[in-house]
Amino acid sequence: MAAPSKPAESGADLELVGITKQFPGYRAIEELDLSIPAGSFFALLGPSGCGKTTTLRLIAGLEEPTSGRILIGGSDVTGQKPHERPVNTVFQSYALFPHMTILENVSFGLKRRGVSDYKVKAIEALKLVELDHLAGRKPSQLSGGQQQRVALARAVVNRPALLLLDEPLGALDLKLRRQMQLELKTIQTEVGLTFLHVTHDQEEAMTMADTVAVMNRGRIEQLGAPQELYELPRTAFVANFLGQSNLFTGEVLEATDALIALEVGGRRVVVPAARAARRSGQVTIGVRPEKLLLHLEEPSLDGVNTLGPGRVVDVSFSGVSTQYLVAVPGVGQIIVFSQNLVHGAVINRGATVWLTWSIEHGFGLEDIAETRPHFDDEASAPGLPGVVAEAV
Structure with missing residues (x-):
């Protein structure tokens, strides 16, 4: 088994080189080249079926590319299993363990890896999302927004080189979603990790991301700063x-x-x-x-x-x-x-x-x-x- 890549405290750059993904009957990703600088908040934006979620799954190791390479922090992870990659994913469904307390949920990964001060690190992560005072509660006792913040703390506590966000705010109501947009951006700035956010919500991408890539039919149609894409679209x-x-x-x-x-x-x-x-x-x-x-x-x-x-x-x-x-x-x-x-x-x-x-x-x-x-x-x-x- 290959050794897991070493996570970088300040995040890592991500590079996709000639990535193609062919499914039976159709091609989801078409010769995709993408470079994301370390420590940036990057949004992959597009409608349903454009290939953005497939791209995220390829990076996470949940799918294998038909061709091309995936590099994180300069290391080729194309052939690595999901648990071998310095990557964590936050999904739209919070996927918390219902029988565990919030503290146990956040510290679960650290404890399994044998980290001695796992409780201290878990509390620090909960403080980051302002939920340390609810550490003893169960997920069912929290609101949707609070559960999403717990899921984020659980992902961040491992200090992955790359954090993948798959429509993480889609299940929240409008007011809470806008609040969480600002909180996510603040957290990303504080921890300095590389965030890749997949969404179909234009406002969400423009509010949080430093750089937005608009995807269409398996290709990146245009990439740039949110203001640049809005003021000067090319297509x-x-x-x-x-x-x-x-x-x-x-x-x-x-x-x-x-x-x-x-x-x-x-x-x-x-x-x-x-x-x-x-x-x-x-x-x-x-x-x-x-x-x-x-x-x-x-x-x-x-x-x-x-x-x-x-x-x-x-x-x-x-x-x-x-x-x-x-x-x-x-x-x-x-x-x-x-x-x-x-x-x-x-x-x-x-x-x-x-x-x-x-x-x-x-x-x-x-x-x-x-x-x-x-x-x-x-x-x-x-x-x-x-x-x-x-x-x-």
Whole structure:
């Protein structure tokens, strides 16, 4: 039996080299290369079926790759069994021993390994998650959030080189989940371990991670800091999966070192050349809903793009903001998020509006997004030809 790799107190870097995973009938992972620096909080984000959980299971040793290598702290662990790897996993199901106390749960692994001061280390881990005062209770006497923190303490107490988090907050309610997001990030900073967090929750990934990899169909679509991915997505998938985006496809009218201009809905729309991946032919550009402003009269402003007129076909109040759905002839339906600075919606359904956004807030994609339906039926919106009268 191979000797377990030695855990690093400050975490270890993880490297996946040409990882492929073939299941009968389909390929879950396609030539995946990934490098995660030691001590970082890394999120693998994507929809169900994209391959993120398979990737985690490969790293944990619960699955074997069809090809490729897995290195932790520079050591090749591809052929090692799960218990031989310097890795611990925290699952969505807490997997605590119901007949043991919290202290016994956390110290279980240490005790089995013959660590002499296992109780002291277990108490330290419980203090880290602020549950040392509940050490004598059973799991059934704790809330869901408390049980998840116990599971985290049990994983951290072993000081693994790498901690894998598999949708760990999915079973919690919204308020507790947001609280735990902040606590997890604080704990990761304090213990200095390398965290790999697998999730489908965009907010969760962006709140906690230093780096996010958006995964799609067994490949990493884009990787970077959360703000970078949000402000400058490279593909339509990333633009729509990480938050919401308004995407417009049009023919390039002009391309210079400074800007790219397209025709969208009969208007000239500009994006900075530095924020665009394509410069000729059909190009898809986008803008986030919160970057848009609504106007009841056609504006005449410098340094902005303008679309319209359109009609507000839906208004949804969500607390901190109001979502407007605006149908624009020849363009489609555009989403606008407006912060509630007064008492909710300030523009009513049915209003005629124009939309503007700063040129610097636009981005251009590498691929071409599917075109939205253009509303060419004049009967669809009485009084404003070409606009639908209801939201889809």
